[in-house]
Amino acid sequence: MTDFDTSRQASAAARFGRVAVLMGGTSSEREVSLDSGRNVLAALRGLGIDAIALDGIPALNRALREASVDRVFNVLHGQHGGGEDGVVQGLLEAAGVPYTGSGVLGSALSMDKIRSKLVWLALGLPTPRHVAIRKGDDVRRAASLIGFPLIVKPACEGSSVGITRVFDENGLAEAVALAERYPGDLLMETLIRGGGEYTVGILAERALPSIRIVPAGEYYDYHAKYQAEDTRYLCPGLSGEDEQSLRQLALQAFQALDCRGWGRVDVMRDEAGRFWLLEVNTAPGMTSHSLVPKAAAELGLDFAELCLQVLETSVEEAP
Template identity: 50%
Template sequence: MTARAYGRVAVLYGGHSAEREVSLKSGAAVLSALERQGVDAVGYDPAKGGLSGLETLAPDRVFIALHGRGGEDGTLQGALELLGIPYTGSGVLASALGMDKQRTKFVWQALGLPTPAARLLEADADWDAVVAELGLPLIVKPVHEGSTLGISIVDGRDALEAAYHEAARFDAKVMAERFVAGKEYTVSLLGDTILPAIRVEVPGGFYDYEAKYVSNETLYHLPCGLSSADEATLGELCRDAFEAIGGEGWGRIDAMRDERGGFWLLEVNTVPGMTDHSLVPQSAAHAGLDFDALVLRILDTTLGLPKR
């Protein structure tokens, strides 16, 4: 594949979401990789020029590096469909589903895929009833937010209401989820390829925004320490979970393994991070695919007919 075959590529990053700063870093890394490969690429921040500015650029295809709402939730994908511009990643339905943690769970549960029990919370919720249903500790999180923004681990009933209000700062919908004690894994998917699983270890015990994007103390174990059979089981489970929501192109699934060895699906990322702390590039590198090659492999998925 020659660089000319891609035509003009617009890398979309920034945006208006709470993940703007991470998106700017992801987009800058992707743009640099494309330029190093001789691709006619230009960076574009929709927060500054909207869709009309993108149309003015007249790109042949779009690399989406917008994380969170407005970039990962199906709205941008729908706009690009109407404009007839091929784009990286999942389509409208999968993007919208993947951004909604509650409805993603509904799909997984309907298909018998293991995911921790959860329920929506309201400001006037019966907190004792929530604890009775889900047990302690539990996780409180915004339904439509990424990068662990607004997430809390709740160890006692009295902290539950405060955790709800913290999450509600980021989203009108907040959920509580049963806590799974064990080791955390993430599996990246690239086309039909399941990339090596990563075990994430945080000295502080909680993989929050700081641990993801700032701290240099977070440990990423590659190889992940699972047996070949168990890693294959986890990989197939994550691929099933991704396909269940209609995921395409590339993505990442986060999961936990409980103390009895069972895997539990947490959430799906349809536009994973591409920063120097991000997990997909680490997994790809372990499989022998450097960052530049990874970016081109993702971009390759836009060749052919526009998505419908």
């Protein structure tokens, strides 16, 4: 760290006040969120910031009533007790407390993959062909519209929860049954293959170097994301014009959903080299396996500096 960086960190406690690291909650991504939160909490405290842990929305609500926090670093993942669906953001804006990440609209749109796609399609941005499925809908008819191979997943979950790749009609019923375990509608979309899986972190309105994800197995599933030690992450994932095009597309997709501060955009590439937008994550993971820290490291930002820069966006983006 330079002398400037040291000086900036020394003044952090006064600038930010007491920071609540919001983690855990009751969504399907609770364990990942707790891991993220512990890492962020340790980093902020290491920078001399007065940081405390809050587990879930009820704990946050109590802290707001007691006026015991000045700012929130949100790493609460998911919906229905998570912090990515706009509920936490609305609560914090009503209380006048600044926070990291996107606002109410950006969070709600990004959490709902179906509505994200509608926005992107309206703007001419590429996303795989899809059908929204509600309970009772004819899934075979939907599959005939999409064509095999396809993906079935909950429309409002993250971390690869409830996702199945379906290659023929025989696997359809089981895939739908798995996705229906989670609240909300289902999403059926074309399975993009051939050119790899990519992610692009966004920090303070700029796109970080892309990462190409190369799992040891065939797919980048929950195990490959959070447990496996043999998943490879190539950063930057591309070079030259391809890399610039991917970063530009990711930033466009992020801003199209009214997102701000920081986040992550997940993209697939087909065998013809075309990019296809999958989703935006407005409170990305901050675990040892997470992708935004890996991309930041490519630019020379260690984990603590990344946390500090994310926290600084809450100053710029205060409601």
